[in-house]
Amino acid sequence: MNDLLRNIIRFVLFIGIQVYVLDNVPPLHRFIIPVIYFLFLLWLPFSIPRFWLLIIGFLTGLTYDYFFGSPGLHAAACVLIAYFRPFIVNILIPKDTSEFNYSEPSAKAMGWAPYMVYAFALSLLHHGYLLLLEWLDVGNFLDFLIKVVSTTAISMLLIITAEILFPRRLKYRTNTA
Amino acid sequence: MRNVFLFIRRYFTFLSFVLLQVLALSMLFRYNKTHRAVFLGKANEITGYFNSQYDNVDDYFHLKEENLRVHRMNDSLLNLLHGNFMQVDTGSHVITDTVRYDTTYMVRRYLAKEAKVVANSINSQKNYFQLNRGSRLGIKDNMAVINSDGSVVGQIVGVSENFSQVMSLLHVHSTVSAMMKKSRNNGRIEWDGQSPLYLTLRNIPKSDSVVVGDTVLTGINSYNYPPGWMIGRVSEVVEDKSTNFYVLRVRPFANFQNLQQVFVVENLQRDEQVALDRATQKKVDDFNKRKLQ
Numbered sequence: 031m032n033d034l035l036r037n038i039i040r041f042v043l044f045i046g047i048q049v050y051v052l053d054n055v056p057p058l059h060r061f062i063i064p065v066i067y068f069l070f071l072l073w074l075p076f077s078i079p080r081f082w083l084l085i086i087g088f089l090t091g092l093t094y095d096y097f098f099g100s101p102g103l104h105a106a107a108c109v110l111i112a113y114f115r116p117f118i119v120n121i122l123i124p125k126d127t128s129e130f131n132y133s134e135p136s137a138k139a140m141g142w143a144p145y146m147v148y149a150f151a152l153s154l155l156h157h158g159y160l161l162l163l164e165w166l167d168v169g170n171f172l173d174f175l176i177k178v179v180s181t182t183a184i185s186m187l188l189i190i191t192a193e194i195l196f197p198r199r200l201k202y203r204t205n206t207a
Numbered sequence: 208m209r210n211v212f213l214f215i216r217r218y219f220t221f222l223s224f225v226l227l228q229v230l231a232l233s234m235l236f237r238y239n240k241t242h243r244a245v246f247l248g249k250a251n252e253i254t255g256y257f258n259s260q261y262d263n264v265d266d267y268f269h270l271k272e273e274n275l276r277v278h279r280m281n282d283s284l285l286n287l288l289h290g291n292f293m294q295v296d297t298g299s300h301v302i303t304d305t306v307r308y309d310t311t312y313m314v315r316r317y318l319a320k321e322a323k324v325v326a327n328s329i330n331s332q333k334n335y336f337q338l339n340r341g342s343r344l345g346i347k348d349n350m351a352v353i354n355s356d357g358s359v360v361g362q363i364v365g366v367s368e369n370f371s372q373v374m375s376l377l378h379v380h381s382t383v384s385a386m387m388k389k390s391r392n393n394g395r396i397e398w399d400g401q402s403p404l405y406l407t408l409r410n411i412p413k414s415d416s417v418v419v420g421d422t423v424l425t426g427i428n429s430y431n432y433p434p435g436w437m438i439g440r441v442s443e444v445v446e447d448k449s450t451n452f453y454v455l456r457v458r459p460f461a462n463f464q465n466l467q468q469v470f471v472v473e474n475l476q477r478d479e480q481v482a483l484d485r486a487t488q489k490k491v492d493d494f495n496k497r498k499l500q
Contacts, residue, residue, distance in 0.1 A: 050261050056464060057330055060401055080220045088227045096250040097258075099328070099335035099372065102234030109231060113224040163235065168332060168379045168400060 044070040061180040087112025107160040255370035258326035276356035332400040334375040358460035384426035408455040
């Protein structure tokens with residue numbers, strides 16, 4: 031299965047699960063909001079040019095926005111994490127690329143600790159920015175802080191679960207392309 | 208000129224990042240600033256299609272509750288049937304010779320249409336849901352949406368050809384005119400964006416003797432909502448020390464989690480009312496301006 035097809039299927043699955051499963055979970059508490067759709071952006075291959083990463087981020091966010099009913103909200107947050115993803119990846123993966131030949135970020139490719147840092151940083155960015163925009167519109171500051179912490183924690187929990195439940199078969203980066 | 212191109216090429220990613228951010232934020236603030244959420248018609252049609260597919264399956268899980276609500280509504284209507292009533296004084300029998308009164312006297316003010324919820328959210332601070340009826344069937348902005356058991360759930364804010372978007376009562380910008388059933392005092396229902404189980408009723412004066420359990424109905428100060436429909440029941444009375452009004456926590460009758468069949472209620476005289484309102488406002492403004500001169 032080639033990368034494009036695989037990622038299209040993933041895109042559909044992530045948006046579908048977010049919209050029809052996680053958004054329909056009866057709310058346990060108002061601070062517990064499960065969000066995982068942006069894991070799609072975290073799982074994209076390393077080799078995508080940065081410009082296309084931004085475009086994909088924008089489209090992912092916008093697609094979810096139209097289901098969610100707030101055009102632009104998630105798109106802005108997704109573009110932000112798509113922009114910062116390459117920087118964080120560069121810090122976390124070994125500089126010596128001859129050692130490192132996995133095609134996309136995963137716990138196995140990067141090691142659990144760096145992968146968790148990567149996922150945590152991007153989740154925090156995503157939720158921080160998203161809730162900041164929401165807070166500017168309505169709400170109070172304490173709520174905003176608690177929500178950033180709680181949604182990031184829930185997302186991390188979901189990401190770890192997804193990582194353990196669905197170990198991806200890792201494709202190796204090759205020169206032959 | 209060359210330097211400009213070099214600059215653009217050097218910072219191409221950053222510039223495209225800024226551009227996409229501006230695009231996203233302008234969409235957000237242009238479309239979401241007021242409570243009118245504008246949805247591009249095409250996108251609404253597409254999400255509507257997927258949502259109705261999902262809804263076909265999801266329906267089966269709520270059939271029991273829905274059945275109960277419909278049955279209750281039927282029960283209340285059954286009791287209104289003409290045959291249930293009889294004249295107490297059997298001696299005086301009214302015979303209507305011809306038409307008793309001018310038939311044009313009765314004018315229909317509210318018209319209800321049935322619709323079905325295909326997508327729903329209650330987790331956000333701005334909750335919308337989507338109905339499977341659109342402009343093709345005469346749904347317009349500002350129509351009220353009422354649950355199958357007769358409790359108010361929201362108002363239409365966006366319409367495409369086959370689907371429409373409803374702003375739920377659970378929306379931080381939602382304001383509904385409301386009144387106490389007992390005293391007919393008018394106030395307004397809002398939502399603070401916190402628990403989906405409670406709404407807030409403001410502007411009920413402290414002279415009113417409100418107790419926990421009082422029923423709250425839709426008020427008469429609204430062009431959108433027909434008066435006298437149920438909203439909820441008072442669950443907590445908070446006395447706001449700084450003003451002369453209560454702040455009441457209201458438990459809504461509608462269970463927003465499992466909305467299914469709803470009614471869309473149109474105020475047929477809304478345009479006239481709004482036009483009159485505007486004309487009056489204009490007259491008053493003109494009058495004040497002349498007074499100043």
